[in-house]
Amino acid sequence: MNTSKQRPVRVAIIGLGWWGQKMVSILKSCGTELEIVCAVEPNPAAGDFCANNGLTLAASYDAALARADVDAVILATPHSLHPEQIDRGAAARKHIFCEKPLALTKADAERAVRLCREAGLVLGMGHERRFEPPIVDILQKASGGHLGRILQIEANFSHDKFMTLNKSNWRLDPQEAPVAGMTATGIHLTDLSVKLLGAAYDVRVSCETLASDFRQGDTFSAHVRFKGGGTAYVSATLVTPFVSRFAVFGTKGWIDVRDKAHVEAPAGWIITRASVGSLIEISEVGPAEPVRENLVAFARAVRDGRPYEISGEDLVNNIALLEAIIRSAASGEVVAVG
Known part of the structure; x- marks a missing residue:
């Protein structure tokens, strides 16, 4: 997927719990690097948060992945969901920034790294x-x-x-x-x-x-x-x-x-x-x-092709x-x- 160097990387944030809300506040300070397109959160209370922060609340993760104006997803979700969400994100050819830990098993971490590498996608990690x-x-x-x-x-x-x-x-x-x-x-x-x-x-x-x-x-x-x-x-x-x-x-x-x-x-x-x-x-x-x-480094890796700080080998070893x-x-x- 080509991402224009002339505009911010457009992201969907998945999960609006404690840390997801922190991520929203940080994303708003990222200037021309990142832009929040939509959010996904099953908790009904998320509607008020999105309204107060000018966010579009997508109906589901699949709905966010289907959007042509989403370049990348940020996963601020429970740990056990990460492998399956990365699978689906990579299949939709979206770059992925995942909050830690990437997975709970080495096999799942290896698969996540491999899928993103083979698809030419950046895999960012919340190791700030x-x-x-x-x-x-x-x-x-x-x-x-x-x-x-x-x-x-x-x-x-x-x-x-x-x-x-x-x-x-x-x-x-x-x-x-x-x-x-x-x-x-x-x-x-x-x-x-x-x-x-x-x-x-x-x-x-x-x-x-x-x-x-x-x-x-x-x-x-x-x-x-x-x-x-x-x-x-x-x-x-x-x-x-x-x-x-x-x-x-x-x-x-x-x-x-x-x-x-x-x-x-x-x-x-x-x-x-x-x-x-x-x-x-x-x-x-x-x-x-x-x-x-960390988020800016991820955006620059997506948009400009710069190397991302955290290697796939480090992710798997951890x-x-x-x-x-x-x-x-x-x-x-x-x-x-x-």
Whole structure:
């Protein structure tokens, strides 16, 4: 499908829950890069939201896919729906931006990547952490060798936003969102880990219910070993005040990034770092909007043919690790990845 370089990429947003509504507000700030053509949401209350935001509410996903003025779809839907929705989107030759996780199994992730690649479609992914300025700096320094051999990653991404959710919400369904905060927040940390260290080798997970009645647990940690060497310790809870930390340790230096606030309303970052022979330095980075930067990168890949930051290989490696984390959480044993 050819998309004119003279106009915005026209999108249908599928799903208007908490994060779908956040995406609408971000899309409105994307200027000439993206334009919302319509939305799809089965909840009758979506009519008021669409009216208040000047959105056309399409009758169904199929109706949105049938529109000639839709270049791409943005999936802000429950996790288990992603594989089938990607299948249908690719068949309709629409570019796809999918909120995380891409899938719950490696096989489904491989299929999604393959279908989009074979159809010449861009597959974007809601891993906005890749677009946070201090994380961009870490990835650039790592790829440039400035951190030396990456040895270890330590990361935590926790919040208590789900404590007030209705118990019927899909985000509290262990079939939709298994292993405590893994699919809500931990998936971002494993994405960065496989970007830095490659495919995982095995994982051991602890998942407990300690301070809630969440059926999927509220506190988890995962110890991951990677095929090329190195380890990652990833943890998350669904019952503590917000905290987000991502730290990378290499032979030439280390960097620790801490968010001041949830990405829903970014407030900047605190960076602590050291290099061989230097003192520890502490600095701050001001607010940015990584969700918007991710969407703009997707639009430019669609419209201008620019490479998209997150590769199909990274997507598959991350979901292979997720699948192993789900199995290890159930058994408490070390589980091979893939």
